Amino acid sequence: MLTSAFYFIAFVTVFFAVMVIAAKNPVHSVLYLVLTFFGISANYIFILDAPFVGIVNIIVYAGAIMVLFLFVIMLMNLNAEAEHRKSNAFLIVGAFAGGSLLLIVVDAIRKVDWKSVSGQESSGGAIGSIKVLGKVLYTDYILPFEVASVLFLVAIVGAVILARKEKLPLTVGQISHPVSES
Amino acid sequence: MNLLISLTALGVVAMFGGILKFRSMVMPLSVLGLIGASLLGVYAWNTNQSFLNDMMRMDNYAIAFSIVCMAGTLLTILFFHFFHSENEIHYAEAVALMLFAVAGCAVMVSFTNLLMLFLGIEILSLSLYVLAGLRKKDLLSNESSLKYFLMGAFSTGFLLFGIALLYGATGSFATTQIAYQLGIAGMNGMAAMGLLLLMIGLLFKVAAVPFQFWTPDVYQGAPTIVTAFMATVGKVAAFAAFLRLFQLCFAPSKEGYQLVIGTVAAITMLAGNIMAIYQSSTKRMLAYSSIAHAGYMLIAVMTLNASSNGSILFYSVAYTLASISSFLIVMVVQQNRNNDTADDFNGLGKTNPWIAFALAVSMLSLSGIPATAGFFGKFYVFSSAVSDGFIWVVAVAVISSFISIYYYFRPVIAAYSKQTHDPVMTMPAGTQALLILLSLLTILLGILPGFIAGII
Amino acid sequence: MNLSGVLIPFVPLLGFIINGLGFPKVSKRWAAWIGCGSVFISFLIASVLFIQSLTGSFESTTISLFDWIVAGNINVGFSFFIDHLTLIMLMIVTGVGFLIHVYSVGYMHDDEGFGKFFSYMNLFIFFMLVLVMGANFVMMFIGWEGVGLCSYLLIGFWWKNREYSAAANKAFIMNRIGDLGFILGIFLMFITFGSSDFDKVFAGSSAFATNDHVMVAITLLLFIGAIGKSAQIPLYTWLPDAMAGPTPVSALIHAATMVTAGVYMVARSNILYSIAPISLEVVTVVGLATAVLSALIAITQSDIKKVLAYSTVSQLGYMFVAEGSSAYSSGIFHLMTHAFFKALLFLGAGSVIHALHHEQNLRKMGGLRKLLPVTFITMFAATLAISGFPPFAGFFSKDEILVATYEKSPAVFWILAATSVLTAAYMFRLLFLTFYGEYRGGHHQHEHIHESPRVMTVPLMILAVLSTLGGFLGLPALFGDTHWLSHYLEPVFAANTRLTEHSESSLLEIMIVVLTVIVIAVIWWWCNEKYVKKKVAPAIVEDQLPLWYKLSYNKFYVDEIYDRVIIKPLEWMGDFFYGKFEANVIDGAVNGLGRMTVWLSGQLRKIQTGNIGFYVLSMVIGIVLLLIYGLSKMNLF
Numbered sequence A: 001m002l003t004s005a006f007y008f009i010a011f012v013t014v015f016f017a018v019m020v021i022a023a024k025n026p027v028h029s030v031l032y033l034v035l036t037f038f039g040i041s042a043n044y045i046f047i048l049d050a051p052f053v054g055i056v057n058i059i060v061y062a063g064a065i066m067v068l069f070l071f072v073i074m075l076m077n078l079n080a081e082a083e084h085r086k087s088n089a090f091l092i093v094g095a096f097a098g099g100s101l102l103l104i105v106v107d108a109i110r111k112v113d114w115k116s117v118s119g120q121e122s123s124g125g126a127i128g129s130i131k132v133l134g135k136v137l138y139t140d141y142i143l144p145f146e147v148a149s150v151l152f153l154v155a156i157v158g159a160v161i162l163a164r165k166e167k168l169p170l171t172v173g174q175i176s177h178p179v180s181e182s
Numbered sequence B: 001m002n003l004l005i006s007l008t009a010l011g012v013v014a015m016f017g018g019i020l021k022f023r024s025m026v027m028p029l030s031v032l033g034l035i036g037a038s039l040l041g042v043y044a045w046n047t048n049q050s051f052l053n054d055m056m057r058m059d060n061y062a063i064a065f066s067i068v069c070m071a072g073t074l075l076t077i078l079f080f081h082f083f084h085s086e087n088e089i090h091y092a093e094a095v096a097l098m099l100f101a102v103a104g105c106a107v108m109v110s111f112t113n114l115l116m117l118f119l120g121i122e123i124l125s126l127s128l129y130v131l132a133g134l135r136k137k138d139l140l141s142n143e144s145s146l147k148y149f150l151m152g153a154f155s156t157g158f159l160l161f162g163i164a165l166l167y168g169a170t171g172s173f174a175t176t177q178i179a180y181q182l183g184i185a186g187m188n189g190m191a192a193m194g195l196l197l198l199m200i201g202l203l204f205k206v207a208a209v210p211f212q213f214w215t216p217d218v219y220q221g222a223p224t225i226v227t228a229f230m231a232t233v234g235k236v237a238a239f240a241a242f243l244r245l246f247q248l249c250f251a252p253s254k255e256g257y258q259l260v261i262g263t264v265a266a267i268t269m270l271a272g273n274i275m276a277i278y279q280s281s282t283k284r285m286l287a288y289s290s291i292a293h294a295g296y297m298l299i300a301v302m303t304l305n306a307s308s309n310g311s312i313l314f315y316s317v318a319y320t321l322a323s324i325s326s327f328l329i330v331m332v333v334q335q336n337r338n339n340d341t342a343d344d345f346n347g348l349g350k351t352n353p354w355i356a357f358a359l360a361v362s363m364l365s366l367s368g369i370p371a372t373a374g375f376f377g378k379f380y381v382f383s384s385a386v387s388d389g390f391i392w393v394v395a396v397a398v399i400s401s402f403i404s405i406y407y408y409f410r411p412v413i414a415a416y417s418k419q420t421h422d423p424v425m426t427m428p429a430g431t432q433a434l435l436i437l438l439s440l441l442t443i444l445l446g447i448l449p450g451f452i453a454g455i456i
Numbered sequence C: 001m002n003l004s005g006v007l008i009p010f011v012p013l014l015g016f017i018i019n020g021l022g023f024p025k026v027s028k029r030w031a032a033w034i035g036c037g038s039v040f041i042s043f044l045i046a047s048v049l050f051i052q053s054l055t056g057s058f059e060s061t062t063i064s065l066f067d068w069i070v071a072g073n074i075n076v077g078f079s080f081f082i083d084h085l086t087l088i089m090l091m092i093v094t095g096v097g098f099l100i101h102v103y104s105v106g107y108m109h110d111d112e113g114f115g116k117f118f119s120y121m122n123l124f125i126f127f128m129l130v131l132v133m134g135a136n137f138v139m140m141f142i143g144w145e146g147v148g149l150c151s152y153l154l155i156g157f158w159w160k161n162r163e164y165s166a167a168a169n170k171a172f173i174m175n176r177i178g179d180l181g182f183i184l185g186i187f188l189m190f191i192t193f194g195s196s197d198f199d200k201v202f203a204g205s206s207a208f209a210t211n212d213h214v215m216v217a218i219t220l221l222l223f224i225g226a227i228g229k230s231a232q233i234p235l236y237t238w239l240p241d242a243m244a245g246p247t248p249v250s251a252l253i254h255a256a257t258m259v260t261a262g263v264y265m266v267a268r269s270n271i272l273y274s275i276a277p278i279s280l281e282v283v284t285v286v287g288l289a290t291a292v293l294s295a296l297i298a299i300t301q302s303d304i305k306k307v308l309a310y311s312t313v314s315q316l317g318y319m320f321v322a323e324g325s326s327a328y329s330s331g332i333f334h335l336m337t338h339a340f341f342k343a344l345l346f347l348g349a350g351s352v353i354h355a356l357h358h359e360q361n362l363r364k365m366g367g368l369r370k371l372l373p374v375t376f377i378t379m380f381a382a383t384l385a386i387s388g389f390p391p392f393a394g395f396f397s398k399d400e401i402l403v404a405t406y407e408k409s410p411a412v413f414w415i416l417a418a419t420s421v422l423t424a425a426y427m428f429r430l431l432f433l434t435f436y437g438e439y440r441g442g443h444h445q446h447e448h449i450h451e452s453p454r455v456m457t458v459p460l461m462i463l464a465v466l467s468t469l470g471g472f473l474g475l476p477a478l479f480g481d482t483h484w485l486s487h488y489l490e491p492v493f494a495a496n497t498r499l500t501e502h503s504e505s506s507l508l509e510i511m512i513v514v515l516t517v518i519v520i521a522v523i524w525w526w527c528n529e530k531y532v533k534k535k536v537a538p539a540i541v542e543d544q545l546p547l548w549y550k551l552s553y554n555k556f557y558v559d560e561i562y563d564r565v566i567i568k569p570l571e572w573m574g575d576f577f578y579g580k581f582e583a584n585v586i587d588g589a590v591n592g593l594g595r596m597t598v599w600l601s602g603q604l605r606k607i608q609t610g611n612i613g614f615y616v617l618s619m620v621i622g623i624v625l626l627l628i629y630g631l632s633k634m635n636l637f
Helices: A002-022 A026-047 A051-075 A088-110 A130-138 A142-163 B002-019 B023-043 B060-083 B091-110 B114-132 B139-170 B175-185 B189-205 B214-221 B224-277 B282-303 B308-337 B353-367 B373-387 B391-417 B431-447 C003-022 C028-055 C084-107 C114-133 C137-155 C162-193 C198-205 C213-229 C238-244 C247-256 C258-268 C270-275 C277-298 C304-324 C328-355 C373-387 C393-408 C410-435 C443-448 C454-474 C484-488 C490-494 C506-533 C547-553 C555-605 C612-633
Strands: B049-051 B056-058 C061-071 C074-082
Touching (some): A002 A026, A026 A051, A051 A130, A088 B189, A088 C612, A130 A142, B002 B023, B002 B060, B002 B091, B023 B060, B056 B060, B060 B091, B060 B224, B060 B308, B060 B431, B091 B114, B091 B224, B114 B139, B114 B224, B139 B189, B139 B214, B139 C612, B175 B224, B189 B224, B214 B224, B214 B282, B224 B282, B224 B308, B224 C612, B282 B308, B282 B373, B308 B353, B308 B373, B353 B373, B353 B431, B373 B391, B373 B431, B391 C555, C003 C074, C003 C114, C028 C114, C074 C084, C074 C137, C084 C114, C084 C247, C084 C258, C084 C328, C114 C247, C114 C258, C137 C162, C137 C238, C137 C247, C137 C258, C162 C198, C162 C213, C162 C238, C198 C270, C213 C277, C238 C304, C247 C304, C247 C328, C258 C270, C258 C304, C258 C328, C270 C277, C277 C304, C277 C555, C304 C328, C304 C393, C304 C410, C328 C373, C328 C454, C328 C490, C373 C393, C373 C506, C393 C410, C410 C506, C454 C484, C547 C555
Antiparallel strands (some): C061 C074
16 A cells, blocks of 8 residues: 555656656746655655655745745746757757666666665654654754754855845956956 | 864854954954864864764864865965955955855864765855855856856765665664674665765765866856865865765775776876866866866875875875965966966066965976975875775876976966066065965975874 | 984074075174084084983984875884984084184185075085984985085085086086985885884894895995995096085085095994995905005195095095994094094195185195294194104004904005005195295285184194094004094994904004104105205196106096096987987977877867756766766676
């Protein structure tokens, strides 16, 4: 039962992921991506017994980030015609390269003798619950958790730099640029 | 740990320096803070302490590389201060980003858990993405930032995929646990795939062929000081992390992938050096040169023996010294002569003898001529490879070193044997003194390499 | 306790840095103070250590500063080694060096490059101290190269004169030949012992059988280095030419210290040499031949410094003969006394040259006894010392060598004794030509001749005292004491199990004393007849000379032979390879390779299109290839 449910969800997810690339219209692409995230979240919630991660995934990715994406695309007025056409040769080579990458990865993992793989933490029902997650995050993984905050701080500073207005002429390269910027 | 905390706090202080308007304090505080953090590192020498459920370990390796990265950052911040006014709009934020970046480096070189490795790499990379785009009204700088970001995100995908597969194969992020599990179960397909994908991610970060594509565009477009920062601190940290990961996790099974890294190293050295020849812009030439140096350093990662740590540390120091000063000289030339082709170095020996001296020393060191630090850097790396029987890699390395002499000497020859009517170059106060200091250090290490080589 | 010993070489280095960087801004006065003072400080530290060693509170130590070259199994430490032999050398180098520095203040007074001169001299002292203090052969080699460099710089100090530059080049090149041997010896040492540290090499060598091929090879290669540095046959011709440098340089570098480096090196490696008696034979033969040949040349030279230069070569031969006869401490003893009296002779000659406004031709001197009384008396003492007149310093050191050789081989003894007679002859000839008879230069000059200033004469007097009394450090049994110096040096040679004991014969001693006195009396009389009673021609006509005189005067045509046999063919080969071979073959190949690389660069450059889509595609292809390669290497594909 669980296995067939997984295959169904996985199929839907992969299908939408392919559609993200295949869709001509960027807005459609984004919407397919939202659906892909839903598929992944469904996997977390129903198969992997990790409802918290699943919900966070929907809130953060499908909710916040994707809406931002949509805004940007709409503001820039991108549509099907705006897409840069790639040559067919490029597409074929790309598909071939990507396909072989997929095959290699799948092949390598497929051959693994799963009995020899040890050390898997037993996934008792509670592994994905908020309680367990919180406990692990604030005990064992407190350092990565805190270091991640530095990462966000960097992102914030970066956003500030990128967003602030600058009254300077547009240039190409630094060669003929004045020494001091301000 | 104290080192990491103080670096992060320093970044926060610098950030607030911009908001709360004490910009003039940012540089002195950063310099003092970096020196202080280095002293904390020295104080922790030989303690070999691991922190918080073995997430990171401040062993001598970590401390040594942290100090190298901090020294590089210190120099970068000083030069940044020389060339940019405090009143510039992003002055404090840029310094803050450099400090955060070096905090990321400290995490990268001290991790004992793959999560920390990933976080460290991301902190460093994210800071660099933004720093590359610091000149917001410069299209090349924008392009540089965007390209770096896109390619970096692409490679991060592989890194994460690799970590995930390794977790799948061993059930842990901890390096000790991974090494232990791999020791028991041996290499299976999933672990090998994880290893290779991690390797690919890291090869991207160190800009090895065929993952070097971003380097020339990014290095050329970014503000020169940021380029110097990326090429030295960023690269050193990436290599330290690369080597640490493989020493901690994968050393016993090195026969399997040594040749892969060796091949990449050989191609990287050759391609980097050959492509550098054709460049007219010295800055772009240095970008290719940094690709080639990644190839040399990969040799030490490939040999992965007891002497690898020491040799890559020495190489890092030598490379950092020479590279920072050569980028800085390029910057001075760019600002004075409006371009950076070899012809723009004409007559530098007459107009600015000290700058020409620093140029000559750094170029000699980069090409690995004896009596400079670069020679012993290469010597240590090559000799450990030879002792492990990788003679063909060293042969390629030596040939490519010969090729490199051709382009490294071009600006030096121009500086000394050609004439110019251009006026004496001007530069902010302190630049020249710092450049001379770097040259003297390069020569000192070329004469007395024992100071650093045997330290870890 | 011996950490202060580390300072000994670095104080002169500091002097070099200050004077070198400061030139020409530092005034001459300060340059002199810094130059002399730094050497004097080293001398004081060395003296303290020396006194400690006398009172017994000294132990030979190795001071490791840091690991210098670490590569694989090879570890070369930047470390110093101080034992009794080092201390003796330190005392000579810093003591005599200091006196010569002081003398130079007067001698170089009017030179433009005053500060530069002192910086070079200090640098020389630094390298010389590294040479004698190094705790391994690599350190010794660094000093060895360094003193060579300083010698080059100082010989060519007046570089505007092309001939002087040529002399400097000659010295440099001939030394390189020797150094090649030395460095090969060190390599062989690394291969054999895995180290070049004195303790490891000497300890490891005991496992080898007498005349083991490897040991013979190592010692001979090292000796080739000594041949170059200490100017022995066949690489001695650079030393007379090196007299182009300022006279204090000749005194310091080309008489007292640098040229004795080879002697020191052999004494230091005495254990290695004792294992290889074949090499000792070679050392004896080369030393003996050099001693005779150069003494024969010295007897007819008319340039005062050339006479002394050949005399130096000859005396160095003496020292090597001593060492070749396993009398290492006698070699060092003679090295020491020679440093005193030869430095004095050179400085005295310098004083004469200074007084005569750079006239060096003996035939244009004469009668200077009254005009330069201090110079005369001190040089007289030195002449007696070098001639081996008892009880001057040279007598005792030569006496030890002669006794040692007599045991080994009477033939060597007699040849060496004959050389001593020659030594006395050319030295008294020099003395008489310079100081006795009548002045043969121009009248105009005569009026301007005056004794050198105090700063030059005081070092002369001190050295004269040392030349007179220095021999008492090694009194033979006949005269009461028993070889203080060789007892002092005993710890150095204690580890050498293959040294033969020297016995002493009073009869031989008495014979030597009597013979020496008689020979010198005869030479005195003969010189008086020849140079005082008869007139000396200011110039000689070569065609009228007897054959032996012509041979000697032209230095046995050795330079000409080298020119014909070595230099000309080399030039021809060079022309051939440059003109024909290089232009067509090498250039073609190199240019072709270069063009190919540039072409390749142009092609490869095109892959950097700037198009991100293309970059990603290439990277994916790269990743696929890398994964296939990696997985197949790990047998998982």
